[in-house]
Amino acid sequence: MMLQCRGQLLDLSTPKVMGILNLTPDSFYDGGKWQHREQVIAQVQQMLEDGATFIDIGGYSSRPNASPVAEEEERQRVVPIIESLVDYFPEILISIDTFRSSVAEAAVHAGACMVNDISAGLLDAQMLPTVARLKVPYIMMHMRGTPQTMTTLTDYENIVTDMQYYFSERIAAARALQINDVLIDPGFGFAKTLEQNYEVLQRLELFHFHKVPLLVGVSRKSMIYKILQSTPQEALNGTTVLHTVALQKGAHILRVHDVKEAVECIQLLQQFR
Structure with missing residues (x-):
């Protein structure tokens, strides 16, 4: 499985890690933590040194019931930081986490190479x-509704089957516009109950049907800490357990808060295989 990104051809037969950089005051784990340019550069440098292939930058919290953010505010949160990071790390591969086309376009013009x-x-x-015009890779996630409404939209006839239809339709729409590099994300925690999240994880290998790279984002989510009766801050060990399961079921990219631990998980499983 290969991915074309910023002139590089990336081989995903060895899974890669995407480090999360939330430039929001209200994200569920690290909201408000990265407010100054120096803090951001130091954090990104550490993630890159720890082995991150991609840095995923977002300016709109998508946690359940998050407050909406104005489009211009979202743009102002992410674009200057992307420009600074590209200046500081010329080879960096930045993903922009947004559902707004104008923000995606501004971010790519600033130096992001994936949406x-x-x-x-x-x-x-x-x-x-x-995205078709920008000619960049596109990650499409499964979700119903919006971050403000998704917790009420968890009624599925068969969640995995419904998700397969969803991805088939969205991939076809992307292909019709000649978007060549498409990735899919099952969207753990988005319009899914706790039990549904684990059903999707248990059957994760079925999503290889679409023959596109599979990204998994479970890092420190409530599907971990609610089971363990803990907090996001205490959910690193549980995250590593679910990363191991996802990798065994063929995940190509792990989207994570803790890069070093995710890279170690990949390294050990590669040796095991």
């Missing part, structure tokens, strides 16, 4: 045409 969209283009009709 990570929680809505797979369903919250902005211009997203797919914009």
Whole structure:
């Protein structure tokens, strides 16, 4: 499995790690933590040194019931930081985490090389045409509704089957616009109950049906800390356990808060195999 990104051809037969950089005051784990340019550069440098292949930058919290953010505010949160990071780390591969086409376009012009969209283009009709014009890889996630409504939209006839239809339709829409590099993300925690999250994880290998790279984001999520009756801050060990399961089921990219531990997980499983 190969991925073309910023002139590089990346071989995903060895899984890669995407480090999370939330430039939001209200993200569920690290909200408000990275407010100054020097802090951001230091954090990104550490993630890159720890082995991150991608850095995923977002300016709109997508946790359940998060407050909406104005489009211009989201743009102002991410674009200057992307510009600074590209200046400081010229080879960096930045993913912009947004469902808004205008933010995606501004971020790519600033130096991002991938778009990570929680809505797979369903919250902005211009997203797919914009990505097609920008000619960058596109991560499409499974979600219903919006971050404000998704917890009420968990009624599925068969969740995995419904998700397969969803991805088939969204991939076809992307291919029709000649978006070549498409990745899928099952969207753990998005419009899914605790039990549904684990059902999707248990059957994760079925998503290889689409023959595109599979990204998994479970890092420190409530599907871990609610089971363990703990907190996001205490969920690193549980995250590593679920990363191991996801890798064994063929995940190509892990989207994580803790890069070093995820890289070690990949290294040990590669040796085991």
